[in-house]
Every structure is written in C-alpha cells, then in structure tokens.
Amino acid sequence: MAIDRAFPRQQDLLVAVVSGTTPEEAEETADALAAALAPDRAHFKSVDRPDNSPYLVRNGLLFLDTATLTNLLNATIDAQPFLGQLAADPSLRGLMSALGLIAQGVDAGQADLGAFTPALAGFHTALSRAAAGKPEPLSWQRLLAGSVADLAGKYRFVLIRPVLDYGALQPGAASSALVRAAAAALPNIRAGRAEVHLTGQVALDDEEFGTVAHGAVTGLLVSFALVGVLLFLAVRTWRIAVPILLTLVLGLLATTGFAALAVGTLNLVSVAFAVLFTGIAVDFTIQFAVRYREERIAHPAARAAPAA
Secondary structure (H helix, E strand, O other), X not given: OHHHHHOHHHOOOEEEEEEEOOHHHXXXXXXXXXXXXXXXXXXXXXXXXXXXXXXXXXXXXXXXXHHHHHHHHHHHHHOHXXXXXXXXXXXXXXXXXXXXXXXXXXXXXXXXXXXXXXXHHHHHHHHHHHHOOOOOOOOHHHHHHHHHHHOOOOEEEEEEEEOOOOOOOOOOHHHHHHHHHHHHOOHHHHOOOEEEEEEOHHHHHHHHHHHHHHHHHHHHHHHHHHHHHHHHHHHOOHHHHHHHHHHHHHHHHHHHHHHHHHOOOOOHHHHHHHHHHHHHHHHHHHHHHHHHHHHHHHOHHHHHOOOO
16 A cells, blocks of 8 residues: 555554553653664664654644643742752752742742642652652652653554564564563563553564464364264264374375475464365265265175275
C-alpha cells in the first residue's frame, strides 16, 4: 500500500509500553530501555521514542488551551522564589530553606498559603514515608504542574523495529526476548517502580502463531486418540485399526517432510494442517478397510488373508 511505502518505519513494529509510579520514573525507564536497545543493530533496525521528540519537549506547552497554560504559568511565577532557592542549593538544606521562605512570605502577608497547599501536602507525604522507612520518590512534575503533568497519560512508548527471523515459527520471538531481558535489568523495573509490556503487530502475530502451534499439537493428539477409539468401535479389531493409524502417522510425516523441503518454513496454515490431515486421511483409510472386508466376504477363497 502507498501509506506503507510512505511510512516504512511504522511497519512490523514491536511496541514497549512503559508505566511508572511517577511520570519521571516512567520517562526514565522508557529512555533507559531505548538507550539499551538502540546499539543492537543485529536485532533491531530502529528504536524510537515518539512521545519524547525534541520538538514536543521544546514546544509541548503551546498545545495547551489558553486557560490551562495561563494557570500553569501563574503557578510557576508564584513558585519562583521557592524554585530559585532550591536551584541555588539542591539539597535537603536548600529544600528546608525554600520551605521556610514560603512560611516567611505567608507571615509577611506577601504569599497565599492556598497556592502552596498541594506542594506542601506532597512534601509532607514524601517526608512522612521516608521517616517511616518507606521512602518514595516525589514527582516534581505533579508538584509544579499539577494535573497538567498527567495530560500525557501514565504510559510512555518505545517503538522498536526488530529484525525478524522468518525461518522461525515466531519471527519476532528472539527480539521480544531481548527486549524483556533489557527491561528486567533496568533499576526501576527491579525496584518495582515501573513496568514494561509488549504489544504491536510483531508481538500479536507471534502470540497468535504460538497459540495456534500449541493448540495444534494438543488438537492433533486429541484427534489421534479419538480417531483410534472410533476406528476400534467401527471395525471391532485392532488388526485393521492399527494399520490405519500407522498409515495416518506415515502420511503425516511424509507430508510434513515434503513441506519442509519444498517450502522451507511453516506458517499458520501448515501448523493447522496436521489436524485437517488426520480428519481427511482417516476417511480414505476407513473406506479402504471397509472395501477390503467387503471383498473378503464376497470372495470366501480370500479367507486365507488375515481375518477381520
């Protein structure tokens, strides 16, 4: 299709969906995952962060509506003394000094405590948990931007174009395994502060092939067992049922071998073919066996052959 040719980087994608307890942790985890995968050109054609483009980083605020942007800018201006003090001394001492500066402004009637209530509540929660031995990172984005920080949603995305192995039943399985291994090694993942899930066309196709392959094996075994029982009930002797079953097995092996030599790879149709082959082939063998018994009855001289 024309759209596929125009946007080739959007084809055969493996999408890593990253979520974190805070926006910063999700962003950090997504960046770290992209950085870990990008150098591996043997398994990945490209690795992109569509939600972290330089253009959006520089100009993202311009996409806000006027009222939301005005409120955000006013909140930033109100917090300027606090931010200036913290920027000059980014330590616990600087944080305490900045909080003290807020108290001084309120006492002098130069600041409205209501504007700082969400920030103070956030600091209180973080410090209380740290004192209780359960420290948790404080989201500065939520602290300063409020609800604006959550407009992008809780998820971050890494778009991966893997090198697919079409000789395997699941072409993207090796690349998916490498992505999961790289994600498992990230600090936020190990700490339980972030999660990575895989989706996209490659992951969905691999899952479909894997499910069909697993179901085909189970279906083949169940079909074979049921066919054996039905054959015995139909012909009433294993002396005919066993040759029919052996014919099925040999025919399936021969057909699979021919497909492997002629085509070279298995696909979704060939995986399901085993179950279809069992149902079709047993029909012909039953007809042959019934005809054989009919001829033996019609020609008594043939009773020297194995009795049915």
